[in-house]
Amino acid sequence: MTEYFQNRSGIFDNERVLNESYTPDDLPERENELTQLGHALSPALNGAPPKNAFLTGKTGQGKTAASRFILNQFRERAEEVDDLDLTTIFQTCAGHSSSYQLACDLVEQQTGQNPNGHPKRKVFDQLYEALQKIGGTVILVLDEVDNIGDDDLLLYELPRARDNGHIKDMDVSVIGISNDASFTDNLSPKVKDSLCEENIEFSPYDANQLRPILERRAEKAFVDGTVSDSAIRLCAAYAAQDKGSARQAINYLYKAGELAVEHDDDQVIEEHVQEAEEIVERKNITQSIRNLTIQDHLALLAIVSIETDGETPVRTRNVYSVYTDIANAVGADTLAMRRVRNHLQELDMIGVINGAKRTGGSRGGQHYYWELDTDLQMTVDVLSEIDRLNDIVDQVY
DNA sequence: TCTCCACAGGAAATTGGGGGTT
């Protein structure tokens, strides 16, 4: 009889700790940032409105964990203060691309009714009404606020709600969290001023910080003595070299553990980490290619085609002519070159292709020279999985 | 040196949708 299931208990003690949703209960590597955040909130302990704060930093830097952590601590502290009636709201803005949607969602959370479709003013009135009902001091955390783009209406309204007489005898403060450091650039100066009273930056972890983070996590997640020091060191080194993200480092370690299980080894060693890093990165790339739109795929396929002929790096207009041929062959819309250039830049952003900007060329000015930045065979494999493209991929490659 | 071409990329307008209420 075939054994369909794994016995993971030889390696893992509590895998849950390695999941993305797990919030650590201490963050010694972020003491500075936690202190800053704590100071921003402190006026509330003394009868004044807490300050607004804005946290920036790349993914996996502990921004969300830090704000959750500080809110917990702050709630505990608030208990000891007699006349402080504190409420905290943690709101993730993923999937909300406008202030309006976000406001609707906040209203729904408080009242159970989603006011979508009502005039904007009405939605905000309902939001203020809901806040007024809560009363006291409200701290609203908006995680991933960069999702709402440069639409800053809500961010403008909330910090001024009291001044404008929308709410009375209560304080609202906003803690914004953004992965995108340039997010605040696009906000109107007024919003920027009020929201960024305290701007707290989370810089990438280096290997020395990642190591203890991993050690603490491994302690909980793995069976004692199954993870070697060198394995942890390597995970930290890989992640520090790349994005400096704790999430990334933990993913490597998690995968390395799974590989140990698969190979029936009783220790997680460096070789597992090496293999894990490769697998995780490969998976990230294939995942991001799959999530692209058809037009992105066509642009990528044009690059693949040119790369196959060994003619990269290639200028935008040459990519464009190959692109139009491919788009016609599969019966897709052919976009303007302006747009195709944007698609190429998006592919560059996710690291699938690489665009080098050079001045010069036949007519001067700036030009892009594009080439594939991932394994050719792998890219071909992923693209040929796409129904509409598999025939043309065969012709091109 | 001057003009022009071929590109880059910002900004606004257009297209063609969405989910909701009244």
Place this chain on the structure above:
DNA sequence: AACCCCCAATTTCCTGTGGAGA
């Protein structure tokens, strides 16, 4: 049906850049 509030993707129009060739 006519209204509200919105979306992403794209096109159109524009200004800027800098070497090539007059």
